[in-house]
Amino acid sequence: CHQGFGGPYANPIPPGGIALAAMATAEMAVAASSSSAGGAGAAAASKRGVVGNAALPMMADAAAVSASSSNGDNSGAAAAPAAAALRQQSNFIVTPLFAVVSRTITTTSTTAAAGAASDDTAAAAAEVTFTAPPNLGTFVVRAFAVVAPAAAAADAANPDKAAAAPPSDAASSPVLPVVRPVVRYGSAETRIAVRRRVSLTPSVPRLVRVGDVFEAGVVLTVGSVPAEVMVEVKVEDAAGSARGRGSPLRLLPSTSQSAHDNPASSSSSQSKTVAFTTATGLQQEVRFSFSAAAVGSANLTFSAAAAEEGSTVDRGGGAGGGAAGDALQVQLSVEGQQGPVWVATSFTLSATSHNNTVTYSNSTSSSSSSAPAAAAAGWQEGLVLPQAVPGSGGLTLTAGVGHFPAVSTVLDNLLLLQNQQADPKSSTSSLSSSLSSPSSPSSSYVTAQPAMLWVTMPAVLSYYGQLDSYINNNKNNTSSNSSSTDITTSSGNTSSSSPTNPTAAAAASYSAVLSSFQVLRSLTRPVVGLLACDPARWGTWQPTRTDMGLNSWALFLAHLHGPALTPLLPNSSSSSSSSPASSPTSSSSSLASSWQQLHSQTLPVWRGAVERQLLEDAREAWRGAAGNSGGSGNSSGSGRYRDWNTLVWARLVLGPDWSPPAGTLPDVAADLSLSALVRNKDDMGRQTRIVVALLLQQLLQTRGSAAAEQQLQQQQLEVLQEVLQEVVGSLRVQGRTAYVAAGQGSPSPLPLSDQALGLLLLTRAAAAASPTSTSTSSTASLNSSSSSAITSPITSPITSPITSTSLRPLLPRLAAYVASPAPPPPGGGGAPLPWAASLVRPPSWQAQGLVLAALSQYDRQYGSAQPQLGMSAEVNGAVVMQASFQAANRSTSSTPSSSPSWQPVSRTIAWEELRPPPAPGNTSRLDFQVSGSGEVSLTASMRFVPARPPPSPTYRGLYVAAALQLVDPLSGGPMGRPLVAVPLGSLVAYTVQVTSPDDLGAVTVAVMMPGGLEPLDPNLPGGTMGVGSGWMSCGESWVESSAWSRVFRWWWWPMCPAQETRPALVTLSYAALRAGTSSVTIRAVAATVGTFVVPPIRAYADAQPELMGMTAAGAIKICDGAGSGG
Known part of the structure; x- marks a missing residue:
């Protein structure tokens, strides 16, 4: 809207508006009524940049001006004769134009009837001359007339005299200014449209894609009819001739050219003549046909020339007899038909295998094959280089050792x-x-x-x-x-x-x-053991019950990691007096003595508290059954103790040979026995059964595997085997990772703590199945013995009679899943929703402790904790990557080829740089050589733009579908069947559905828009185009309409993604994607006539881009009519 005038601006001056430069002159007459002498002033300012309004109150013609303005679509509009050069202008500033006119008006006096007041009337016209601005639009003109009494008029006529005669005594008699009352004033407001006799407005899409055939042009506006205007378009490459190629756009021959059209039109220029009559009005759209041939940018230069009245348009390209014209230039981007995609695979190679080969083929029709690899590798992959857009393909190799x-x-x-x-x-x-x-x-x-x-x-x-x-x-x-x-710091700051x-x-x-x-x-109390926090924060309250979960977890970690600190004790045989870390005064001595004190004084208290609470709960269960009081919650009502999770954790930390003390009731002892756990395994959850299997593995280790075969009941061995098979069967592979499902067929993973326990269980089972794979060097410090060694009821590695197959390919993936917990929230905040908390909060401290236990066990078992490993990759004999992972280089890396063992090494090689096979048509080879000790995890990924759009949907972990429908004007939602053609100017709904078989983390959906559809941003005012304001673009509309939405809304969260809308790409970002189908709808306007490529929509996991899915490519036709096809 217009700005204020006549003083300091009350509103900020936005960009755009009047530009006072190189203006043509136009005269405007403003009439003001007054009854006395006075003056009139006029001010003009831009109302709005409107072009081609047929009914305007006044008009100033600027047809002879050569200028341009900056449009909303970043196109430059130029007003010039057809032969004039374009002159670019931008950054317009709203500037008010003031013109003051002062003139004396002779008044006439009439005498009224007796008793009536006299009335002086006067009328005069004041003319203001100003220069019309070069940018087209409607401007506000305001006129103000001020009439003063005779004294004021005299002062105005003699300003020097009125300002003279200072006061006689300025100190004692301050002089107040003389106020001359204004008796009359008047004002008027009108509008004036600044326009040219011929003006052009671009009618061009924001972008097109390779393969599009469309119509684009200009909206031609004339000042009067009849008129005849010739419009010419010229297509040029925006990068100029230096690129050595033609324009990415091609002009197509017009099928509707009249006899007046230029017959000499070439592929780079074309012209049309338009006739304006009373029936056609003052405005017409002129279109030309184009096709997009290559990726790039093209400049479209439109020029128009109209003959003066009585003359004709020169068919050779100019205007005879003094023509009026306009010109503008628009840059149009030609995008590709689809975006890049990722294809990747991951595997692990043990250093015991000296040559592991992965092959790929240059032909998309041939199947990949793998050369024989050493048995220890356990996994073979095949890669096929697909046909891709030249220069877009790259092979990325990533190698890493361990989970530090x-x-x-x-x-x-x-x-x-x-x-x-x-x-x-x-x-x-x-x-x-x-x-x-x-x-x-x-x-x-x-x-x-x-x-x-x-x-x-x-x-x-x-x-x-x-x-x-x-x-x-x-x-x-x-x-x-x-x-x-x-x-x-060195500057003294803290x-x-x-x-x-x-x-x-x-x-x-x-x-x-x-x-x-x-x-x-x-935090340790003699009776209840370890407390989670100091009870003083709750006042005088003191706990009377042992926290079984906390004490069991703490004892488990203490028993597992305690032996590693034994060599640091001052009297340990493994200590060296020459080592700074082992000297009595060193920090290691404080660490070891602190651990010794904790082990000898604190851990027995925790252990005793666990045993006491376990026995008390079991007795309470029987007492509750006898008194019909329901017990303490650990009973099923029959008097039996049924808290299996607490029991198995207690037995795990109390030791496999633990039994209730003498004097315990036989029924209580039977409830707490190992046989009770084995017998009731079907009543337990999966996490409890995993801990039972860990307990049975511990029992085998402590008694010796041969003796255990004879002492353990056959049922116990069967349970161990059954749980192992259950965990292996519940592993769901998800790209580079695998997780243990929460239940049979469940798409959701177990909590992170249970994933870590499953990894620990399978790692120990794999050690029993392949004893030779255990690295002795990595467990030397753990199994070091001395006279002062702290013994532990839990030792590692643990052997098992289980010989389960298919563990090695899945174990690295499970370890990768366990090693990737959610990051901590920024600023220490958290999510208020229960299910969402796991997405933004870090894992619990208990879970992180179990993660460290499982990953360190895995890395030590396969020699990856302190590796001595070298790896190289070759393509057809040419080395493409070398890496060295040495434990000695953990602190520093001296050479580019040597890296700390926790630092992954990655390299990307363009496909054009890969050495071709020895003979054309032969299969290329990607060979990996690994030497030393340890296990390296490798990922080979390809990122490329396919040469052809996919004719069918692509599924690699995600399934994506899309449908284009019309928008219901009442509800704002999609309606009707999917369309393949829509009328020009219609509002459409582009619905995208993403289906995942698993719960995923962050997922991105990239929706590349067809060239003829303009997406609407729902975050901006008017993003809904005035329809369906209550309708949401995703399934949240259904949840919000439910009566129970506020009660169960956390269950569906997160549902709606964040949307970023750009002309070429709409990006939908999910914080997490739950298993099942999620949908979202994008609104768009059919803005350009033509046939447009519909690019494939790609959805992918942010952490693993190769876990993705795409829709098939298609086409959409936008018709210049009311009908639409289906």
Whole structure:
């Protein structure tokens, strides 16, 4: 809307509007009525950039001006004769134009009847001359007339005299300004349209795609009829002739050319003549036919020339007798028919296999084949190079060893919690800030779960050869840094340590480790064992019941990781007096003594609390049955103890040979027996059965596999075998990963903690099936024995009589899934919805502890914790990638070919750079050579743009379907059958459906729009085009309309994706995609006549782009009529 005038602007001046430069002159007459002498002023400003309005109150002709304006579609509009050059202008600023006219008007006086007042009337016309701006549009003109009394008129006539004669005593008699009352004033407002005799407005799509055949042109507007205008279009490559090729657009011969059209039209230019009559009006659209031939940008230059009245248009391309004209230039982008796609495969190679070969073929019709690989590889892959757009294909190879990044993630989470939850008011700031509960950011109370992770972190680091550097970094920095988390920089400022600073992180985390031993002792009570937090936060309340889950979990981690710290004890035979880490005064001595104290004093209390609570619950179950009181919740009502999950965890940490103490009732002892667990396995959940299998594996190990075969009942062995087969059968492969399903046929995974337990179970089973694959060097420190060694009822590796097949190909994928937990939320926030919490929150501390246990067990078993491995990849004998993963290079990398063993190595090679096969038509070979010890995980992926659009849908983990329908004007939703043709100007609904067999994380749906459809952004005003304001673009509309929506809405969350709308691409981003079908609808307008390519819609998982699906390519016809085809 128009801006204010006559003083300081009340509104900001937006870009666009009047430009006062190189203007033609036009005169405007403004009439003002007054009764006395006075003046009139006029101001003009842009109302709106409207071109071609047939009924306007006034018009100023600027036909002779050569200029251009910036349009909404980034096209430049130029007003010029046909032969004039285009002159680009942009960045217009709204500028008011002021013109003041002052003139004296002679008044006439008439005498009225007796008793009537006299009336002085006067009339005059004031003319204002101003220059019309070059940009076309409607402008507001305002006129103001002010009439003053005679004294004011005299002052106006003699301004110097009115300003003279200062006061006699300025100090004592301040002079007030003389106010001359204004007796009369008047104003008027009108509009004026600035236009040319001939003007052009582009009517061109925002983009087209290769293969499109369409019509585009200009809207031609004339000032009067009759008129005859010739319009010419010229097509040029936007990059110029330097590219050595023609324009990506081609002009097609017009089938409706009249006899007046230019017969000399070429493939790069064409002209048409348009006649305007009273019947046609002042505006017509002129279209030309084009075809898109190649990717690029083309400049479309339109020019129009109209003959003056009485003259004719020159058929040679000009106008005779003084023509009026206009010209504009539009740049049109020609996009590809589809976007890039990913195809990938992953596998693991053991260093015991010296030559593992993967082959691919250059022919899309031939099937891939693999050369024989060593048996230890256990997996063979085939790759086929499809036909692709030249220059778009690339082969990416990625290699990695071990899962140390997952260990670093847990350490980073602990350090992040330490930095975010610092409490300076607490006397133990470092201690409290390190161990505060994630759910209470402002709490200064310590919690047991992160403390237990801090305590076991040195043992985990020792598995990967990082404990020495960890301790030494702390030793070198504790002398100059306090034990708190604050580090002083060289400038004197204080900054908190973070995981990105390894030295500061080592010092801060080591301080938290030593403090955590203290925390665990302070949270231990003689009767109930370990507490989750200090009960003082609840006042005088004291717990009377043992937290069985917490104590069992803490005992499990302590027994599992405790032996790794044994060599650090001062009297350990494995210690060396020359080692700084083993000297009595070193930090390692404090660490080992802290562990010794925890093991000898604290762990027995936890163990006793677990045993006491277990027996009490079992007795309570029988007492409740006898008194008909229902028991304590651990009973089925028959007097039997039925809390199998608590029982199996208790037996796992109490030891396989544990039995109730003497004097226990026989019925209670029977309920807590191993036989009761085995007998009732069908009443347990999958997680409980996995822990039962771990317990049976432990029993086999502690008794010796040969003796256990004789002592264990056959039923127990069958249960172990059955659970292993159940876990293997429930693994669902998902690209590079695999997960254990929550139930039979369930698309949802078990929680992360249960996934870790499943990995631990299968890893130990695989060790029993292939004992030779266990790396002795990686478990040497774990199994080190000395006179002071701390014995543990849980040892590793654990043997098993199970000889299950198909474990090796699936185990690496399960480990990859376990190693990829959800990242921590930014700023420590969390999601309010129950199911959504797992998407944005980090895993629980209990889950992270089990993840470390399972991954470290896996890496040690296959020699990946401290590898000595070299790998190279060759294509037809040419080396394309080399990598070395050495435990000695964990801290630094001296050469580009050598990398820390936790750092993946990746390289992308263009297909044109790959060495061709020795003979044409032969199959190319991709060979991997692995030497040393350890296991390398490899991913070979191809990213390319297919040469031809897919004729049928593509399914690689996701199924995508789409339908184009008309929009119901009442509901705003899709209606009718799918269309293959739509009328011009219609509003359509483009519905996309994505079906996934599994629950996925972040998923992106890329909807490449056809050239003739203009997508509407629902986030902008008018994005719904005034229809269906209550209709949502996804299934949320159904949930919101349900009476139970607010109760169960968390179950369907997340449902609607975030939408980013661009002319060529609409991107839909799901935070998570649940199993099943999800749909979303995009509204668009059919804006251009023609036949357009419908690109395939691609949906893919963000973490694994090769896990994807695509629709088939198609075509849509936009008709210049009312009908539509189906």
